[in-house]
Amino acid sequence: MSSDTPDEFRPDAGIAAEVKTARIEQEMEQSYIDYSMSVIAGRALPDVRDGLKPVHRRILYAMHESGITAHSAHRKSSSVVGETMGDYHPHGDSAIYDALARMAQDFSMRYPLVDGQGNFGSVDGDPPAAPRYTESRMAPMAEELLADIEKDTVDFQSNYDDRKQEPVVLPASFPNLLVNGSSGIAVGMSTNIPPHNLGEVIDATTHLIENPECTIEDLMEFVEGPDFPTGANIVGRNAVHKAYKTGRGRIRVRAEFEVDEDEDNVVITELPYQENKARLIERIADDVNEGKIEGIRDLRDESDRDGIRVVVELKRGANADVVKNQLLEHHLESTFGVINLALVDGQPRVLTLKETLVEYLNHRRDVVRRRSEYELAEAEDRAHILEGRLKALDNIDDVVETIRNSESRDDAKAALRGEQTVEVDGEALPSFGFSEDQANHIVAMQLGSLTSMEAAEIEAEYGDVQNRIDRLNEILNDADELDAVIRSELTEIREEYADERRTSFIEDTGSVTHEDLIAEEDVVVVVSEDDYIKRMSLDTFRAQHRGGKGIIGTDLKEGDTVSSVFVANTHDYLLYFTNHGQVYKLKTYQVPEMSRTARGKSAVNLLELDDGEEITSVVNTADIDEETEKYLTMVTRNGYVKRTSVEKFQNILTTGIIATKLDDGDELADVEVTDGTRDLILASRDGMSIRFDEDDVRAMGRSARGVRGMKLTGDDELVGVAAVDEDVHNWVLTVTENGYGKRTDIGDYRRQSRNGKGLIDIKTNDRNGPVCAMETVGYGDHLFVMSQSGQMLRTPVDDVSTVGRNTMGVIVMKMDAGDHVASVDVHQVGSDDVDESEE
Incomplete structure (x- = not known):
């Protein structure tokens, strides 16, 4: 064969034997997966x-x-x-x-x-x-x-x-993933975790340690939401709650700004997280030049090391509210897309709030356990050395003789270990049986360590080391003690580094329209038994003399009746208490405004009420003075009363929170704001009342049931509670279901002990019917009475006669056949404003 002829190709020989056949699509797929996991786990x-x-x-x-x-x-x-x-x-x-x-x-x-x-x-x-x-x-x-x-x-x-x-x-030592957040783009996935307040995250972590079965809702009572380093405001809470429950959510973040009315300026002081200030100013300027935003004369960046200050100077006569709304719509609000994706055991997982904290706690338990094992080994080694030193001090003469009579340092160590014998004058010295470490240490001891003071120090150190060993064993053998160590260390970090929140929450009204664009005015809010709700301007109802039928206040669907009526300002926060003992929070202006003849909007669109849950009482937070401690005092149908500090109601979720515990068959009847110094007057359906000092009811938590406030007979039940402020209130006003009522001097209700039968307040005969409501009133108050059929009467309380207890009263509102009083509210006004023509 010619030399130019190649050898025969043999696929099973040489380097060809190492070549493997593979489908290119499978190889590309596997290689891409390997690359992806490398980026995911090792970089992003x-x-x-x-x-x-x-x-x-x-x-x-x-x-x-x-x-x-x-x-x-x-x-x-x-x-x-x-x-x-x-x-x-x-x-x-x-x-x-x-x-x-x-x-x-x-x-x-x-x-x-x-x-x-x-x-x-x-x-x-x-x-x-x-x-x-x-x-x-x-x-x-x-x-x-x-x-x-x-x-x-x-x-x-x-x-x-x-x-x-x-x-x-x-x-x-702290949950850094939540505290500082993280962001990154991997292959086929990304993470975007917002930062949080250290104190809130640690509080949630310690709560999880103490209550492993707690829910995400429980943890959200501690973690309000992200806390961005640049401050600003989070719009609404629903997106935050969704992110904590699912690991994903879109949070709207709005800049903090205010209107300087003296200078006709809009001043921006905080920006959304990761917003570029210079680029923001450029975008606003471009929109002004293109005519998209009108009314701006100048833009100035006055920021310094103390903080951000961007001044938007308005033209003369420009409407600041309109400019503000335009800035909000296009520039001062951004979206933070939460993706709580992190590596768990090397694998990417989207985590809820609780899962994130659970994984951190598992890691921290492992760290503290390993640290305790390490420190225990060190302590046991030290205790072993100290035991040898103490034993040597107890036998110091023989130990010294043994070392002196040994030929070398190694022989001395061997003799101390008992591996060889040392003789003095033909007699063998005792064998001590020291370990190798003990023998090495004793041979290296200095003469100065043989003093009595040194011995005392060794004994003291040995006692301390033994205590340390006992403590470490306790931590390693008791899971609760290990958790206590974690909790203690977290608390120390909280005390050292925690600070106040920088990011605030503002309500989500469904659009970028700012709250200041909504006029402040007093309104009447009506709620029906089927939970239809609406608001109307207070001016809709002019005052009449008592005894009239009033005017139509709402249109009701068939079978529905009015349950409550109250007066509030559009910018007030209202706490809605239900018969199930839950409380919800809502701004008055979030209640839809409708005419007198409108039915209203279903409250389930505003408040997440359960089936059969009805609003029984409404508290206006405008009545809560932040300068003094306030309480929410609640009474139930079965006669229980309790006080709870308003601080317990700071974080009310959209799904509501528990206001009070109820026995089976009991319902929440009424709620009143008190300050710890008032007298309380409880009113029953059968016309009984009892007055006692507020201090007779100790302050309790939200989940407590309360104590007996009034002994009820037969099928009687409580209908209301009134707080006495003698600087403001002069009388007790009682209204019955058939439209009758009376005023009685507060002094006629003598103070008694709690849990008594009380005194007769008003006669509840066939004419009057049972009691519907009791209120404490003063000069200038107006009474708003609404019937179950939707008739509304507004009348000055001065028109209601002042009589004693245990009387019949006078007609307040004329009722049609089959109609009854549904709800009563009292409002302070500047004048009586009586319209004689509507009497």
Whole structure:
């Protein structure tokens, strides 16, 4: 065969035997999956345990290894970047420096992890100065993430070239994932976790430790919502609740601004998170130049180190509300898309609020357990050495003789261990049986350690070490004690670093229209038994003399009746209490405004009421003075009364919260605002009343039932509670279902002890019917009475005769056959405004 002829190809020989056949689509798919997981786990997503991506973790660990702590001098950022890149993160220096700079920006991180000196960028989008010009060191909060890392608290892995070891995760003394948040784009997925207030997150974590079965709603009583470093306002709470329950949500964030009426300016003082201030001003200016926004004369950026201040100067005669609305619609509101995606056991997962905290707690329990095991081993080693020293001191003469008569240091150690015998004058010295570590330590002891004072110190130290061993064993053997340690450490961090919220909440009215665009006026709100609700201007109802039929106040569908009526301001917050003991919160202007003859809107569209749940009482928060402690005093149909501080009602969810516990068959009847110094008067359906000191009812939590306020006979039940303020109230006003009522001097109701039968308030015969309501009233008050059929009467209380207790009263509102009084409210007005023609 010619030499030019190639050898026969044999697929089973040589290098060809190593070639494998594969379908290209399968190989591409697997390679892409491998690449994706590498990006997901090694670059883009944070770990749920410490809330850090690998680059951030490596930067902090490199600073820790280099001694660049919060108490050291600042170091050139280029040095930190070089250490990180050379030892742990083999990527570009610009990527490492960008991550370092972000951890130093107080407008990006709620609690910065790097303490920087120099220019690290600004909210105007200015980039940080070059790393050779800036200096950095760890912030105190970063040290809390690394605390106890040298005590075998976390696993380590080899770095990229197997020269060093780096931590897989940091010990993380606080839930950093929620506290500082995170953002990143991986392959096919992304994460965007907002920052939160440290104090709120720690409170939720400790609550979870104490109540492992708690719900997400329970945790949301502590974590109000994201707390952005730039402040601003979150619009509405529904999106926040959805994000906490599902791990995803779209939160509307609105800038903080105010109108300077003296200067005709709109002043912006806080921006939405990650909003570029310079670009925002440019966009507003472009819209003004293009005529999209009218009424603006000038834009000025007066921001300084103390904070943001952007002044929007208005033209003469411009409507500030209109300009404000235009700015809101186009510029001053943005959306933060929450995607609570993090690595759990190396796999990406979308987590709820509770799942995030549970994963953190599991990590923290493992850290504290491993730390305790490490410290226990150290303590036991130390106790072992101290035991040897004490034993040596007890036998000091023989120990010294043994060492003196040994030929070498090794022989002395062997003799102390009992491995060989030392003789003096033909007699063998005692064998002590010391361990190798004890023998080594005793041979190295100095003569000065043989003093009695030194011995006392050794005994004291031994006692302390034994106590430490007992405590560590207790922690390791008792899960509750381990959790107590975690709770205690979290509390210490809270006390050291927690601060006030920066981001506030404003109500979501369904549009960008600001609340200030809604006129402030007094309105009448009507609620029916079938939970239809509406508001009408107070001027709709002119005052009449008592005894009239009033005018139509609402149109009711067949079978429905009026349940309550009350007067409030459109900007007041109202607390809606239901017969089931729940309370809801709503602004008055959120109740739809309709005419007298309209039916209203179903309350289930505004309040998430359960089947059979009806509104029985409404409290206006305008009556709650923040300067003095206030209580919500509640009474139930079966005669129970309780007081709860208004502070317990600060965080009312859209789904409502529990206001009081109820026995089976009992219902919440009425609620009154008190201040701890008032007398209470309880009224029953059969015309009985009792007055007693408010202090007779101790303050309780929301979930308490209360105590007996009044003994009821037969099928009698409580219908209301009134608080006595003798500086304002002169009389007790009682109204019955058949439209009769009376005023009686407050002094006629003598004070008694709680849980008595009380005194007769009004006669409840066939003419009067049972009692419908009791109120304390004063000069100038107007009475609003509404019947079940929807008739409304407004009359001055002065028109109602003043008589004693146990009387019949006079006609207040004339009732049609089969109609009854449904609800009564009292309102303070400036004048009687009586319309004689409507008598």
